[in-house]
Amino acid sequence: MNNDRGILEDIFEQTRLLKLEKKLKHNYALVLVYDLLFGQGIQCGGELKQCISKNKTALQSCLARLKIKAKVHRNEDLLPKGALETGSIPRYVRINRIKTSMKAVIQDFKQNDYQLVEPQNISSFVTQSKNSVDKKFMCDKHLSDVLVFPAGTDLHDHPLYVSGHILLQDKASCLPAHVLAAPSGSHVIDACAAPGNKSSHVASLMNNKGKIFAFDSDSKRLTVMQKLMKKASVECVTTRNCSFLEVDPLDVKYSNVQYIVVDPSCSGSGIVSRMDNFIDDAEDKRKKEKRLESLAKFQLSVLNHALSFPFVKRVVYSTCSIHQQENEDVVEAALKANGDRYTLDRPLPSWTHRGMAVFPGAEKCIRASPDQDYTNGFFVALFVKKESEMEQKRTEHNGVLPKRKRKHSNGVVTEPEMSSQSESTNKINNEESMLPLAHVMATSSHDNLSPKKKRRKRNKNRRK
Numbered sequence: 001m002n003n004d005r006g007i008l009e010d011i012f013e014q015t016r017l018l019k020l021e022k023k024l025k026h027n028y029a030l031v032l033v034y035d036l037l038f039g040q041g042i043q044c045g046g047e048l049k050q051c052i053s054k055n056k057t058a059l060q061s062c063l064a065r066l067k068i069k070a071k072v073h074r075n076e077d078l079l080p081k082g083a084l085e086t087g088s089i090p091r092y093v094r095i096n097r098i099k100t101s102m103k104a105v106i107q108d109f110k111q112n113d114y115q116l117v118e119p120q121n122i123s124s125f126v127t128q129s130k131n132s133v134d135k136k137f138m139c140d141k142h143l144s145d146v147l148v149f150p151a152g153t154d155l156h157d158h159p160l161y162v163s164g165h166i167l168l169q170d171k172a173s174c175l176p177a178h179v180l181a182a183p184s185g186s187h188v189i190d191a192c193a194a195p196g197n198k199s200s201h202v203a204s205l206m207n208n209k210g211k212i213f214a215f216d217s218d219s220k221r222l223t224v225m226q227k228l229m230k231k232a233s234v235e236c237v238t239t240r241n242c243s244f245l246e247v248d249p250l251d252v253k254y255s256n257v258q259y260i261v262v263d264p265s266c267s268g269s270g271i272v273s274r275m276d277n278f279i280d281d282a283e284d285k286r287k288k289e290k291r292l293e294s295l296a297k298f299q300l301s302v303l304n305h306a307l308s309f310p311f312v313k314r315v316v317y318s319t320c321s322i323h324q325q326e327n328e329d330v331v332e333a334a335l336k337a338n339g340d341r342y343t344l345d346r347p348l349p350s351w352t353h354r355g356m357a358v359f360p361g362a363e364k365c366i367r368a369s370p371d372q373d374y375t376n377g378f379f380v381a382l383f384v385k386k387e388s389e390m391e392q393k394r395t396e397h398n399g400v401l402p403k404r405k406r407k408h409s410n411g412v413v414t415e416p417e418m419s420s421q422s423e424s425t426n427k428i429n430n431e432e433s434m435l436p437l438a439h440v441m442a443t444s445s446h447d448n449l450s451p452k453k454k455r456r457k458r459n460k461n462r463r464k
């Protein structure tokens with residue numbers, strides 16, 4: 001049995017289910033066969049149910065053979081790590097480093113009768129906690145600011161959550177900020193930012209120092225985001241209600257941006273509690289395929305736009321979708337269009353679950369799933385600017401930034417976008433908007449200065 005692919009893939013292969021039932025797409029089959037063999041039976045009706053019902057005996061016999069081979073008695077013992085059920089995804093807690101530290105949070109939980117355990121991996125933690133009523137938690141093995149609690153642990157009323165010291169965020173959704181690895185003081189764009197989980201995480205990893213320009217086209221979601229920023233004491237984020245596609249990559253405001261997060265709208269098919277979305281009749285299936293197509297087109301346009309910012313070094317693309325169309329296919333198309341300037345990197349080397357090998361290099365991407373990683377379904381790709389391109393940009397611009405579109409005759413740069421009513425700033429003011437262009441350029445050419453030194457230099461220039 002191939003454990004990496006999981007038991008369901010073995011069953012598909014041995015019963016030739018997907019070959020016999022052409023109408024049955026892989027994702028639907030995963031959910032339906034899981035429900036039939038390991039869950040509470042197939043809930044939906046229609047054509048897809050018939051596809052499975054016709055093969056019910058073959059599927060059940062196959063399962064019985066696999067149990068004998070694996071020498072197990074219960075069906076669920078065949079599941080790779082027992083994590084496919086919604087209820088068995090652990091509760092992940094992200095530490096907000098702006099307000100606290102890992103040490104302090106661990107101490108707090110220990111003082112409140114939680115026991116810090118050190119299992120070999122999440123799999124043993126999940127198994128242990130299933131059979132125990134003790135309050136336990138562990139440090140995540142991949143992400144230094146994430147703690148793991150048993151599935152179903154409700155911390156919504158916990159004082160640390162209420163005060164914004166910790167956030168309840170799925171581990172997979174914590175991957176992009178770590179993969180981005182923006183140092184403290186960096187300038188970052190979060191292209192599709194609301195409700196702000198990635199922005200607030202990036203801010204936490206940057207110690208709240210630097211700038212995060214956060215865009216979102218949905219004003220209501222941005223309102224939620226602003227509340228989250230306040231609760232988490234994030235001060236380096238500026239939100240703006242607009243389409244990221246309208247943001248000018250040559251705007252001098254973004255000339256120090258070297259890091260971009262692209263986490264666009266997606267089908268959400270990786271969210272376990274939404275798996276039932278797959279169970280549908282044929283008409284809905286056609287609609288969903290059309291929707292996927294248009295989502296992928298949109299995702300590619302946002303990613304291509306991010307890759308067009310001239311001084312960007314790292315772009316992280318992520319979705320909470322399990323569909324190749326929204327993941328590897330989008331990355332492949334973006335590489336085709338930008339391969340002269342960007343290459344794919346392989347972040348988090350210790351993460352074993354990788355992109356589907358549908359084009360050379362796709363396995364550098366990260367995939368996460370309930371059955372292999374105890375998270376919701378997720379996808380992350382990291383684009384890095386080629387060194388030759390960086391060198392060329394440095395020579396081309398020689399420290400001088402591209403011209404901004406609105407430069408006034410008196411040399412004062414105005415920020416039309418920043419002055420819009422929909423703009424909201426968390427502490428960052430628009431001081432740059434009133435500075436002469438020459439000054440802004442001079443400041444930006446000192447990329448390597450610490451924020452403190454930059455501020456000092458800016459004040460000195462202002463006095464001149």
Ligand SMILES: C[S@@+](CC[C@H](N)C(=O)[O-])C[C@H]1O[C@@H](n2cnc3c(N)ncnc32)[C@H](O)[C@@H]1O
Binds near residue numbers: 192196217244245265
């Ligand atoms: C997956 S959600 C982002 C989640 C967010 N990154 C987080 O971690 O909390 C996608 C977001 O993209 C926004 N969006 C859709 N089209 C957009 C566009 N053209 N420009 C900017 N944001 C857009 C949606 O309103 C939605 O809030």
